[in-house]
Amino acid sequence: MELTGAQILFESLKKEGVDAVFGFPGGAVIDIYDEMPRHPEIRHYLVRHEQGAIHAADGYARATGKVGVCLVTSGPGATNTVTGIANAYMDSIPVVIFTGQVPSPLIGNDAFQEVDIVGITRPCTKHNYLVKDVTRLAGVIKEAFYLARTGRPGPVLVDLPKDVIQARAEFKYPRQVRMRSYNPTLTPNAKQVARALEAICQADRPLFYVGGGVVSSDSHRELTWLAKKLNVPVTATLMGLGSFPGHEPLWLGMLGMHGTYAANRAVQECDLLIAVGARFDDRVTGKLATFAPNAKVIHIDVDPTSIRKNVRVDVPIVADCRETLVALKAQVEAASDPKGLCRARKDWTATLKTWKIDHPLTYNGGDSGEIKPQAVVETIYELTKGEAIISTEVGQNQMWAAQFYNYHKPRTLLTSGGLGTMGYGFPAAIGAQVAFPDKLVIDVAGDGSIQMCIQEMATAMCYDLPVKIVILNNGYLGMVRQWQELFYKKNYCATCMDWAPDFVKLAQAYGAEGYRVTDPAQVKPVLKQAFGNGKLTIVDVVVSQEENVYPMVPAGASLHEMLLV
């Protein structure tokens, strides 16, 4: 039987196991929306801005490990998703974006609401398609999902001209994808794995440096096993938080610009750096020339372009992180010299312990009567015991959420790492709450960032998504103000948020709950009440205004040149 393009789209989504689509309609996709009510298995979440749709799909993908799906109209609908697409691309998040397009005969004629979205998103998608023929539609959708989730995951965009959506074709969903030009290497080279193990065996001061690849390949169990078995301490990037339990003695905390003293010193002093699913981003390495100066480097990554892009590598392993760690585990279990591999390395662990004790993450508590933003994050941790899903906006709030909350499990921190997108956290939290209606989902926000996608309050209300927004309200674009203070002679140009809405009243205007906290003694009881009230809630915490994030490695400095509190 022949189906319309719109019907083929829904049948294909069902084949992919899609249960949630975040979208916003328009003329170019009206036929898809016309078909939608006949497919109740696929829940559609109507957002208030397309940026909200793409971030929500991204948050859904990060929280679940599945592919997030977003559907928008042509022209402005499509361009409104670009920030979110770039965001997903930088963090390797699998999402498929369907955009409407003007009818094929009009393409190229500057038709109403026409934009070359395939051209615009070429540099920020893993791949993208303009579907020209309805008979290709099912095949393209199959490929899009396959590309999004395999290899190094990423966003894939499918542009759908209106006439293609209306045309008819026989529906046959391909069983398999065959693309001669796309064959990611997933299995590690056994010799390289053996070389890696040998290097670990010989190292006196080895260190695991792990990133988002461990989360996306679901290899946290293997990583934890290996680190404990081999007595190798672990540090992670912002994207890697949660891939090693935050309460383990081997855990050093995050590394990089706002990393812990112990983690950054460990990088500088280690003699072997085992990078897993991490890409030596400049926010991590600081000055490249002096990064990990004494270390041999093992680099495990599914994307060959990550390897030797920034640093010299002694043992490169291009493969899926999980397959590699599984292979390493097998070789450890079969090793002839398990003693050498698993020796205690007492000097190294003792040194690290001293560093951790002497320079913990800290802040000046003071008795000024002000609320310290770090203390707010600590309280969130205390109340949730690490069981919540935390999303963040971007800025100081993000760094404090990374530093003062202990992540025990992967997929419990949703944060914009590579692009640093203000406005990401709240819609991402919505996506996560859609996937996990019963979990506590908390967006740790800044008063600046939250205003970028605040309109999604309506979305959350509409679908009964009881997300908690905790605003660390410092009255500033805090992170930029921090740079101005430290490196631009306190020239606070354009970073004071002189005018902000009354967030409590704003919450109420949307029908949500709103609380304001100004007294340190009230932080805990109010957060407790908010987390238990079962409703969409803003907690506006008025925090000390000029608090800074420490430690800090100034941009371009070496990791050991940290500014401490």
Added chain:
Amino acid sequence: MRHVLSVLVENEPGVLSRIAGLFSGRGYNIETLNVGPTLDREVSLMTIATSAPEVVIEQIIKQLRKLVTVIKVVDMNDHVAVEREMMLAKVGAEGDKRAEILRIVDIFRCKVVDVSPDELTIEATGDRGKLDAIVALLQRFGIKEIARTGAVAMKRSMQ
């Protein structure tokens, strides 16, 4: 160092801009780029000449391989290869200059493909060095127009 890359791509709309966009977006340099059909109608061959330090060349090759529409990338510098480029040059050839230009045409085994009382259009094929030499020699007669294809390359059979 200059490298010539042979890049097999799916012959579909937008593929050229994917490749060109990769170079411009990441700040790589394209010296020449040309595209033509292969025996397989679904596949095109791009020949890209580019200059960069070796680490950057490695990235260029890896990044090209990462594009979903790229089937295969061969670095011709890793092989013994034949490299050719075609050029058309329109040269001022009034009066007694003409004989001398024809002598150069002869020596370099070029062809005259168009003549007028005061101009000669010359077709030349060769590697980059040879074409550069011809240009240098013809310059003093006044080159009015020039069109070069950029390199095409192929591995020699006997490696």
